[in-house]
Amino acid sequence: MSLRGEAAEGVSGYTKAVTPAAIIFDLDDTLANRAAGLAKYASMLAEDFSAHLHSCSLSDVHAALLATDDFGSIKQALALAKSSLWRTAPSEHVLFDHWTSRFGAAATPFPGAIELLQTMRRLRIKGGLITNGDSAMQRSKIAALGIEPLLDVIVISSEVGAQKPESSIFNFALGELGCTAAEAWFVGDHPDQDVRGAAMAGLRAFWVPTGSARDSNPPGTQLNSLEDLQGYLRPL
Incomplete structure (x- = not known):
């Protein structure tokens, strides 16, 4: 035993x-x-899509992620693409692919x-x-x-x-x-x-x-x- x-x-x-x-x-x-990972991913998203964003704070990006969070689904990506963050919004497919390729690296x-x-x-x-x-x-x-x-x-x-x-x-x-x-x-x-x-x-x-x-x-x-x-x- x-x-x-x-x-x-x-x-x-x-x-x-x-x-x-x-x-x-x-x-x-x-x-x-996972909560800490989402916060870290918000920084990645803000950096990688800075040219597409309105002038906003990191906390705004994080809040939008929290509001649309659906564990990385295409539904989440579509909701995030429709958020008020964007000056020129990426497509839901671009955002979905970004999550798929980058969220894992944010694990904390x-x-x-x-x-x-x-x-x-x-x-x-x-x-x-x-x-x-x-x-x-x-x-x-x-x-x-x-x-x-x-x-x-x-x-x-x-x-x-x-x-x-x-x-x-x-x-x-x-x-x-x-x-x-x-x-x-x-x-x-x-x-x-x-x-x-x-x-x-x-x-x-x-x-x-x-x-x-x-x-x-x-x-x-x-x-x-x-x-x-x-x-x-x-x-x-």
């Missing part, structure tokens, strides 16, 4: 301070702070995310990532965060033909990590895709309520921030 260490009983009957064989994370709004880690992955390396806990989305976009975010060297397994839905909350994608990651569900934890922000999906697959689930989805009572353990997970790890 790879859950090493002894401690007092914690939430839902689990021991509080233990060392799992592996911890698997969601990407968006778990390791990557949450405070403590890199340090947590480094702590896992020091404790010899394997690290994994399961994320839904387009391969090129998610790979570009991972590269911008610089986390690939700190992860043993990266599973992207479009690359494996399954997506969260399906148990098959969790089982695939566990197989790549070489551990069982009982030996692994999963950390994510979405109550259904992440927390319920992981729990149904048999992993201990941790919920970080940082994303847009809200739920008053998902299964698993709620964290106030990603940094709180450190308190559940027992130093060797």
